[in-house]
Amino acid sequence: MTRFALTCAALMLASPAFAIENLDEKCAIQAQVVSAIQQARLDRVAERDVTDHLLASSPEWPENYNATIPLITPWVYEQKRRIIRNEDLGAAWEELCLQQ
Numbered sequence: 001m002t003r004f005a006l007t008c009a010a011l012m013l014a015s016p017a018f019a020i021e022n023l024d025e026k027c028a029i030q031a032q033v034v035s036a037i038q039q040a041r042l043d044r045v046a047e048r049d050v051t052d053h054l055l056a057s058s059p060e061w062p063e064n065y066n067a068t069i070p071l072i073t074p075w076v077y078e079q080k081r082r083i084i085r086n087e088d089l090g091a092a093w094e095e096l097c098l099q100q
Helices: 003-013 016-020 023-042 047-056 063-077 081-086 089-100
Strands: none
Touching: 023 047, 023 081, 023 089, 047 063, 047 081
């Protein structure tokens, strides 16, 4: 199992608060977080500063999803720049999440 799949599975099971929402909603919100991290990388925010950077922008996702930022950030930052520029990681994350 890839690191991506393991991280996705861990996020889905990480918090009882996530159990309240349906799978489609969870995956869509996680995709928003991934997209925000991807944009931070495109904006050349240092990996160690991503959480503070995203929280300073008052994200629209539920507050309990802020805990996923440090879990997802390393995966986004290990992607090559050409992938970050050309691919929608949020959509890829959502698709994989829905398959879980």
